[in-house]
Amino acid sequence: MRRYLVGGAVRDALLGLPVKERDWVVIGAQPEDLLAWGFKQVGRDFPVFLDPVCHEEHALARTERKSGRGYHGFTVNADPDVTLEEDLLRRDLTINAMAQSPDGTLIDPFNGQADLAARYLRHVSPAFAEDPVRILRVARFAARLAPLGFRIAAETRELMQAMVNAGEVDALVPERVWQELERALGEPCPERFIEELRHCGALKVLLPEVDRLFGVPQPPQYHPEIDTGIHTLLVLQQAVRRSTDPIVRFAALVHDLGKGNTPQHLLPKHHGHEQRGVSLIENLCQRLRAPRRYRELACLVAHYHTHAHRALELRPDTLLKTLEKLDALRKPQRFEDFLCACEADACGRPGYADRPYPQADYLRQALALCQNINPHPLTAQGLSGQAIAAALRSQRLQALRELASQTPA
Template sequence: MTIGTDAQCFKVGGAVRDTLLGRPVSEVDWVVVGSTPQAMLDAGFSQVGKDFPVFLHPVTREEYALARTERKRGRGYHGFDIDAHPDVTLEEDLQRRDLTVNAMAMTEDGEIIDPYGGRHDLEARLLRHVSPAFAEDPLRVLRTARFAARYHYLGFRVADETLELMRQLSHSGELGTLAKERVWQELQKGLSEQSPQIMLSTLQACDALPALFPEWAEHTGEKLLALLAKSTELNVDCRFALATSALAADSVKKLCTQLNAPKAPSHLAQLYRRVLPLPQADTGNAEDTLQLLEQADTLRRPELIEQLCALESVRTGGDYQHLLNAADAMRAVTSDALIAQGFSGKALGEALREARLQAVSDSLKETAP
């Protein structure tokens, strides 16, 4: 496909980085040098957004961005003037990127273009900023922490000078300009990485967590980070619940509001904090267990009690199969037999709960140690 006579296309960013690391490449981004928006449209590309020079390939739907420079003109991550003139070079485009490992390009025949030492930093296992312009975008603090969580298992760390720039950004007040949705998006991605504890420890180290959520920072210590390190079998909603479990219940609710967290992780985090600690097999009684199952909406949402048990198993190292068995016993009791016996209205509700209480009691006795 021709995009103007002098245009050149280069694979950039994460696709190049992960190719060199031998990691799977999930998506490919391209930069186009020497072209214009009209030339892209004439070639069949569709533009993403009205005023942004990013286009979707008509067949692959991969993103092709015109080479551009960015100049800071105001606070926040939106405060930039963008120049996507055809004269912008590949090196100028790469210079505006956050980390050197993300500032490499690859030609269509596999040649690596690396003007800022990204390949060296890959080998040195360093996450290092490309230029002082790193500090112009507060979102890069969260992005760098996320990359640290992703590549920690390979031995990567944030370079000292980059961590200092992140610290300066945290103290500048610029993090407060970020939209709640963007903060949540980066946190969620970081917590879903292979080493979720590194997301929070990096944000602690550069003073970003205290700047954004002081109370959360106060309760994110070594013990909690160690629990997060053991949470890799849990989904990201569970990891968020675990990461906030040291906060008071009302503080978890406040944090979820501050983050504008989606309903599912917000509900799970608040529920988990309210029901802590879950009863062990030798401490629980039928009434308390039934109340827990009711609070977890077990009849309509059986996955919640499963998530709570998985979380508590990570936190305490205990086995909570007795609660899962009790949940099964509770769900097995239906109103059909009671209706056949003539129960209705309020009496039916009371008899149904009594029957479920008995089923839970029997189940706990069967699994008692």
């Protein structure tokens, strides 16, 4: 048996990045050999094993042949005579198709090291077109490596577009699309993921609600960028500056979906886009089977982000209703996430990136006042049930009236 370190561990080490996990390919062995040495098999579609000591993944060298549509339609050959170069040939990008022997020798049959130096994301072979997931992966690598200056090679972009035109993307299952989107949202430049999917035409298929935003005008006095799609990418960039949480970043991405179906005669204004956006987010999350926590925050941001922007102008009763609708008293951390996304929206415009957002602190003050009202004196008075709820609400409303009277509009 011969084993080689492969893929991301080799790539990241050459880039000087932290190596988070190490994967190995095994040449000249059969499953029975690894099982006899105490490895535990975990792969169902092809032979993957865990080292009994370090628990790192070891996969038998394999080739894949397209046998159907989508990314499940492959025939796998993991016979002992499969060579290292044949295994590397099936990989997606040249920078991921390098291996390293135990003595440190680099095996680079497809010039991955040269593409690392030139900062290119380039497909290894025409077999790239056999797996539509690779479109998502390449876009995600673009989002991850953008700070280092990486870009997708022209011929790879052309191949991705040809795959979309051939309908390959239609075969992607919702769970895999969501998995790649969620991972992309955690990358340093998730807006690049959206841009690259749009460039090859995949965004229109996978996230039509987001794709529809591009080219939709907004009032220039509030949005110097005018284009709603560009605004969305700017908001996502601002969310990245403020939070590492992909849930917050997802809310930023979809906060203005309602502007994508504003009736033409209303443009460039978007009256009612907040509620329209909620319906679109619910449909998108249901289609992609997104976790509930993503859907909940995104819907709240879509519905109430303009309330947040106008916080200093809200009447006390409207302010209290907003806090109640946001369930801010019971879920203060989600309320903070909401404020983060709203601030990203306000700053996601040319010239606004570093402007203060006093609305957030005002809303925090309002919540703190409501939290500080103690229900125990009301209980001591003999109140219970709805009577306590009404009295609490009355006291909170009075506290917000006092706050409003002390705060300049």
